[in-house]
Amino acid sequence: MEHLIKSKYEQVGQTYRLRDIIEDVRRDYGVNISYGQAYRAKEYGLVYARGSPEGSHAIVRAYGETLKFTNPGTIFEGFLNCIRPVIVVDGTHLHEKYKGILLIATCIDGNNNIYHTAFSIVDGENDASWTWFMTHLKVLIGDVPNLVIISDRHILIAKAVVSIFPDAFHGLCIYHIWNNLVDKFNNKDINPHFYLAAKAYRMFDFQMYWPKLHQYLGVTAYLEEIGLQRWARIYQIHCKYDKMTTDIVEYLNRVLKNARELPITKLLEHICEWLQGYIEIRLLNGNKSLFGYVNPTSWLRKFGCFLLNSVSAPLFIAEETSIQLHMKLQQEPGG
Known part of the structure; x- marks a missing residue:
């Protein structure tokens, strides 16, 4: 059957x-x-x-080596040239037999598009996993001046950031703090004042909204304990950016919601295919903006959402600033 x-x-x-x-x-x-x-x-x-979860876990190392062998052009360049130095990191649970956690690092480029930077599958959110992930992320992007890393209040992320990126500024997602305020003080009237204080660009504006939070017992003490510089833009160290939440990672979590039930190697294949399709769409949109046309390849007629099964390409975009992706498209006859 x-x-x-x-x-x-x-x-x-x-x-x-x-x-x-x-x-x-x-x-x-x-x-x-x-x-x-x-x-x-x-x-x-x-x-x-x-495929079976057991079999998938057994071949994951061989799968990784095969991926490197069959995609010799896999490189990652141009981070400092086209990406805003703000990295959003988070983890999401896998739902296959052996569970695990998918760790994600994502950025925003100069066109306000999501730039997927790194993925990792680990056994759980522990000190070793986050340190390992941050270490490889540091190797990937190098030393980035005025780097900002945004996450939720997970203590292990904070430890890994301090250890691996000691010169980076670690900001906290204001949406998570927003939810914590609701849970802790059970009063949604706090949130509008908190949001306006967090997003204020000028000290004058912050000082206008901050006193309004004093009317709620314990709120200002709680926020000061977190650290004003961790969530209030006016107090941010180094450069100030408009990205203050982890919503771009949450978006990716929703995209991969069903795929997180797949065996591990199938999940990796799904992520690769999705990324390739996502990058190809951006290339076509870039061509349209720059040259006034879109290359009518056959996949475009079949592309239902984001997946592009006919592409064999590196996992990461390369030389994005010069619109060179080092991709090989397998077109149908006459496509």
Whole structure:
């Protein structure tokens, strides 16, 4: 039976419930099956369509080496040339059999587009994992003047930032602080005053909104304990930027919501395909803006969302400022 239903699980995010299996088998074959039989058929169908979690974990190292071998042009250049020196980091839970955490670092480029910088799959959010991730991120981008790293209040992220990026400014996501204020003080009237104080560019404006927070017992003491420079733009050290939340990482988490159920190597393939499609869209939009045309390749007619299965290319964009991606498009005949 699993051979009959495996096609139902080949697409990421496709929903095929147990009762759907039971109804389809009854309608197509005139056979009544139990929920237990449907569950076993689903489990085997997932393995046939996506591979087993055990097998995926067993080949992940070989998969990484193969990726390097088959993509010899994989490079990462141009960070200081075209990217704002603000990195947003966060972690999100995986939902496959062995769980784990997907760590993400994302930036914003000069056109206010999301620039995906680094991904890592680790066993959990612990000191070793975040230190390892930050260490490799430092190798990737080098020494960046006036660097700002934004995250939630996770203590392990703070420790890793201090250890690996001692000269960077570590800001906190004001949206997370906003939610913490609601949970701690149970009063949503605090939030408008906090938001205006956090976003103020001038000290005059900050001093106008800050006293309004004094009317709520304990709020100003709580915010001062966090550190005014960690969330109030007017107190930020070095350069001041308008990116003060982790929303660009949350966006990526939503994009990968269904893919986080995949075995680890399938997840990595999905991320690569999504990134390649995302970069290709930006290239076409850039060509349209610069030259007034869009290259009508065959994939554009089939591109439903972000995935681009026909591209074989490096994981990271290279030489973005000169619009060179070192990609190889496999066009259909006549495309």
